Amino acid sequence: MTYRRSPLMEERLANNRDRILMATRKLVAEGGFREAQVAAVAAVAGVSTGMIYRYFSSKAELFVEVLGVAVEQEINILTGIATGPGAAGERLDAAVTCFVRRALTGPNLAYAFIAEPADPEVDTARIRYRKKFGDVFKAILIDGIEKGELPDQDAEASAACVVGAFTEALVGPIGPAARNTHDKERLVQSIRMFCLRAVGSFSK
Amino acid sequence: MTYRRSPLMEERLANNRDRILMATRKLVAEGGFREAQVAAVAAVAGVSTGMIYRYFSSKAELFVEVLGVAVEQEINILTGIATGPGAAGERLDAAVTCFVRRALTGPNLAYAFIAEPADPEVDTARIRYRKKFGDVFKAILIDGIEKGELPDQDAEASAACVVGAFTEALVGPIGPAARNTHDKERLVQSIRMFCLRAVGSFSK
Amino acid sequence: MTYRRSPLMEERLANNRDRILMATRKLVAEGGFREAQVAAVAAVAGVSTGMIYRYFSSKAELFVEVLGVAVEQEINILTGIATGPGAAGERLDAAVTCFVRRALTGPNLAYAFIAEPADPEVDTARIRYRKKFGDVFKAILIDGIEKGELPDQDAEASAACVVGAFTEALVGPIGPAARNTHDKERLVQSIRMFCLRAVGSFSK
Amino acid sequence: MTYRRSPLMEERLANNRDRILMATRKLVAEGGFREAQVAAVAAVAGVSTGMIYRYFSSKAELFVEVLGVAVEQEINILTGIATGPGAAGERLDAAVTCFVRRALTGPNLAYAFIAEPADPEVDTARIRYRKKFGDVFKAILIDGIEKGELPDQDAEASAACVVGAFTEALVGPIGPAARNTHDKERLVQSIRMFCLRAVGSFSK
DNA sequence: CATGAATGAGAATTCATTCAT
DNA sequence: TATGAATGAATTCTCATTCAT
Structure with a gap:
């Protein structure tokens, strides 16, 4: 049995993406790009670091x-x-x-x-x-x-x-x-x- | 006969400091602070990395x-x-x-x-x-x-x-x-x- | 199906920390703090240097x-x-x-x-x-x-x-x-x- | 004309040696071996770093x-x-x-x-x-x-x-x-x- | 798919020792 | 002989990216 991408999952994906963006924005606004390390972004967004690379290649x-x-x-x-x-x-x-x-x-x-x-x-x-x-x-x-x-x-x-x-x-x-x-x-x-x-x- | 710091030595000292400054300026101008790593500055200035710390504490x-x-x-x-x-x-x-x-x-x-x-x-x-x-x-x-x-x-x-x-x-x-x-x-x-x-x- | 942290993973985590501690202890015992450089500890523990900083801040x-x-x-x-x-x-x-x-x-x-x-x-x-x-x-x-x-x-x-x-x-x-x-x-x-x-x- | 080692110079040599030893002792006593860097010893002793290597091979x-x-x-x-x-x-x-x-x-x-x-x-x-x-x-x-x-x-x-x-x-x-x-x-x-x-x- | 442990290539800095002057 | 400027190997620490589970 394989996994099919359900609408729900699509939404979660979108949510994830947005949350990553928002987390990054927050961190950049507060401390500049310097403070927006991948690990920090992941933590604020509530996702894993690996997740970030699903949505952004770098x-x-x-x-x-x-x-x-x-x-x-x-x-x-x-x-x-x-x-x-x-x-x-x-x-x-x-x-x-x-x-x-x-x-x-x-x-x-x-x-x-x-x-x-x-x-x-x-x-x-x-x-x-x-x-x-x-x-x-x-x-x-x-x-x-x-x-x-x-x-x-x-x-x-x-x-x-x-x-x-x-x-x-x-x-x-x-x-x-x-x-x-x-x-x-x-x-x-x-x-x-x-x-x-x-x-x-x-x-x- | 005592040793006196020759004019040539004085000049070289001054030259070093200036060369470091110029090298840094050049690198920053070309590629921003990012490109001006200590090693790069040293290379461009034609000095060793340690030399830089003789003139600048950081x-x-x-x-x-x-x-x-x-x-x-x-x-x-x-x-x-x-x-x-x-x-x-x-x-x-x-x-x-x-x-x-x-x-x-x-x-x-x-x-x-x-x-x-x-x-x-x-x-x-x-x-x-x-x-x-x-x-x-x-x-x-x-x-x-x-x-x-x-x-x-x-x-x-x-x-x-x-x-x-x-x-x-x-x-x-x-x-x-x-x-x-x-x-x-x-x-x-x-x-x-x-x-x-x-x-x-x-x-x- | 959710992912659970397997016991094996838990163990590896604990093992890493312990292995780092043991490696350090070994090196210090043999050659004093002098011999226990981060790189050496990492090598003996079988981990990367970066790993050490996951468990110890310095x-x-x-x-x-x-x-x-x-x-x-x-x-x-x-x-x-x-x-x-x-x-x-x-x-x-x-x-x-x-x-x-x-x-x-x-x-x-x-x-x-x-x-x-x-x-x-x-x-x-x-x-x-x-x-x-x-x-x-x-x-x-x-x-x-x-x-x-x-x-x-x-x-x-x-x-x-x-x-x-x-x-x-x-x-x-x-x-x-x-x-x-x-x-x-x-x-x-x-x-x-x-x-x-x-x-x-x-x-x- | 070459330089001959005069008695006075001998004495100065001895003095130098002693001053280096005393300077080192002072620095070690105050801050441990850590603080007794060659440059610091030279400064306290009032000699050049090179001088130290005339009396001590390391x-x-x-x-x-x-x-x-x-x-x-x-x-x-x-x-x-x-x-x-x-x-x-x-x-x-x-x-x-x-x-x-x-x-x-x-x-x-x-x-x-x-x-x-x-x-x-x-x-x-x-x-x-x-x-x-x-x-x-x-x-x-x-x-x-x-x-x-x-x-x-x-x-x-x-x-x-x-x-x-x-x-x-x-x-x-x-x-x-x-x-x-x-x-x-x-x-x-x-x-x-x-x-x-x-x-x-x-x-x- | 999702995780986060693991990696390791850098980057800054220090300091014993040398050697041209 | 005396100097101290110059060297550069060595060391600690960081963090983007990957990949086994």
């Missing part, structure tokens, strides 16, 4: 996917804003504000951005994911420039600068200082204004 | 100093510009332009910004060094705001954003794409304009 | 446990004698004789006494373990003094001297010379008489 | 000689007592008391006795030196036994036990606890009485 692949999942979530939200109605300046405003606020809420994504690639593979992915963020902003910028709402500029570079600006502001020296809600909101506004002025959108 | 200390040397060079140049004559906007312009141009010239500084903390010790230093850069820009901003040349803003946050903006633009997805002189100059101008608009300085 | 911890296991065995036996019936002098007699005889039988304990602290951690443990031996003898002495069976004396110091006396006699210059059974028994009697006279118990 | 040889010098000093004093006038019991009394008192005075010799051989070579020497001490006591014992002053016993074993007894009492768990003069004198008396009772000399 630790690097696991990391890449963790980054991917985190990025996708944010990209979806931002894209919703970017493709919505309203003037380019307003959409940019909303996108920047949303992104910064979410990043400050939990150490879920921001850390993953600077967290060093434990692997060249992860490095490559990291660059790719940052570009995805830039693309969302770039789209808004191009739209705004075409419609004359924004001054002419290198949309590609500006978009990268926007991403870099809040990355630095979030994870750099001034980031961790913002602990209470008041400080956080102040930081959100500072970054927001900076970026808006930077792209020439004076929505005030 | 690998972390070596890394910290490599970062420090690179940062100090740039800080000195930027500070010269920041404390010089001219309107705040002009000095900011010059500082940003200079910084970006130098970063694009060689892999001398840029890597220091993303390079992940192989060590908590290095991490701490890295944050500190980034802050140093921010402080130079912050000084110009505060000066400009006081004199009414720049709009009121959170100088601390803006400075961090400026640093982040060109960090991302330099080492992020669009950075490596700029290979020839023409592309590079275009990138310099893009980042420059972005930052100037961002702080409200429309020197055009 | 080499020092391994050494401490090796000492501890050896000491505990002996302490248990001695305590049984010390807390048994009979006059203090007789119990002391039995304890000393038993201890010395066992030490001469195999290189199981004696080495633990001289073996130098390869590590401050091990040093601390070594002192502690020696004190444990002293305490067994001290208890007998105090009992004998109280009951008037033994002359008044510093029980603490006398106990330490007893431990030192046979340590030296066992591992010192005269120890290894005693190869055959006859010599050994003669040594046992010599040490026994020395210690009994020393504490004032002339059971003859 | 570190082990240096250690052996340091032990030897320390032992010789003590042996001389003890022999003076042992070969002097008086009853065997009295001479033994004086020898033990002298030895223990001197050992407690400074951490000069006692430590060297248990301090683990950094080298098999040192190990061998250490055993040999301990035997030398035993021989002094053995001589007194044999004398006393022959003259009927002491009960018949295995002089060799008893001598080893005496050495072991105060070694343990000095460097074991109760040793370092005795800090002030009062405690020390009490320890001296305790060890003294123990040893005298042990060899059957009740000089009280």
Whole structure:
């Protein structure tokens, strides 16, 4: 008698995969890639180390996917804003504000951005994911420039600068200082204004 | 007849330390801290591994100093510009332009910004060094705001954003794409304009 | 069908730990802590070096446990004698004789006494373990003094001297010379008489 | 013109040798063989590391000689007592008391006795030196036994036990606890009485 | 299928000894 | 002769990955 993969087992498999991803994300968020050793991930996920290799061919692949999942979530939200109605300046405003606020809420994504690639593979992915963020902003910028709402500029570079600006502001020296809600909101506004002025959108 | 330390010996000593630092810098620039293992550094520097520990008490200390040397060079140049004559906007312009141009010239500084903390010790230093850069820009901003040349803003946050903006633009997805002189100059101008608009300085 | 940890697996686990301990003990007994490098222990135990760190967090911890296991065995036996019936002098007699005889039988304990602290951690443990031996003898002495069976004396110091006396006699210059059974028994009697006279118990 | 070894140079050589020995002794006394690295010895002695190898072919040889010098000093004093006038019991009394008192005075010799051989070579020497001490006591014992002053016993074993007894009492768990003069004198008396009772000399 | 024990290739660091100057 | 910079073998410890059960 052989084992057939029952629907139930499928679900357990999916659950396992998710739990591994979540465990990894948790560990990376808390202590960087350094703390996300395979054994630790397995322990947090409640699976064996061997199990991890059923779903991911290597630790690097696991990391890449963790980054991917985190990025996708944010990209979806931002894209919703970017493709919505309203003037380019307003959409940019909303996108920047949303992104910064979410990043400050939990150490879920921001850390993953600077967290060093434990692997060249992860490095490559990291660059790719940052570009995805830039693309969302770039789209808004191009739209705004075409419609004359924004001054002419290198949309590609500006978009990268926007991403870099809040990355630095979030994870750099001034980031961790913002602990209470008041400080956080102040930081959100500072970054927001900076970026808006930077792209020439004076929505005030 | 007594033995005196000959100039040649002095030079060799200095050369060793410097060669170790240069070798480390080279390796970090090329492949990140990951590639700068003690054995590799020793090989590139043309010394034995033990030699490295004559000059640096640990690998972390070596890394910290490599970062420090690179940062100090740039800080000195930027500070010269920041404390010089001219309107705040002009000095900011010059500082940003200079910084970006130098970063694009060689892999001398840029890597220091993303390079992940192989060590908590290095991490701490890295944050500190980034802050140093921010402080130079912050000084110009505060000066400009006081004199009414720049709009009121959170100088601390803006400075961090400026640093982040060109960090991302330099080492992020669009950075490596700029290979020839023409592309590079275009990138310099893009980042420059972005930052100037961002702080409200429309020197055009 | 679920997987259960088979008895065989349990045994192999226990075996590994024990084999590591035994291998360490063997190497320390033969060549001191110096010879018990992690790689050597692994080789003798028939495991990989990494395996050792599954059971012991550091080499020092391994050494401490090796000492501890050896000491505990002996302490248990001695305590049984010390807390048994009979006059203090007789119990002391039995304890000393038993201890010395066992030490001469195999290189199981004696080495633990001289073996130098390869590590401050091990040093601390070594002192502690020696004190444990002293305490067994001290208890007998105090009992004998109280009951008037033994002359008044510093029980603490006398106990330490007893431990030192046979340590030296066992591992010192005269120890290894005693190869055959006859010599050994003669040594046992010599040490026994020395210690009994020393504490004032002339059971003859 | 070649250099001829002047008397002055001879003296400097001798001085160097002595300074190296003293430096080693100091370091061993303070921190065990572990702390007496060649570089440290050189620094304390005020010579270069290379200099050390002019006088000692290896570190082990240096250690052996340091032990030897320390032992010789003590042996001389003890022999003076042992070969002097008086009853065997009295001479033994004086020898033990002298030895223990001197050992407690400074951490000069006692430590060297248990301090683990950094080298098999040192190990061998250490055993040999301990035997030398035993021989002094053995001589007194044999004398006393022959003259009927002491009960018949295995002089060799008893001598080893005496050495072991105060070694343990000095460097074991109760040793370092005795800090002030009062405690020390009490320890001296305790060890003294123990040893005298042990060899059957009740000089009280 | 699921486990987690086992592996072993690295990586950092130390220090006795040598030898060019 | 004297120096101390330089060497590099040796040692401990880590952790991704595999595979017998």
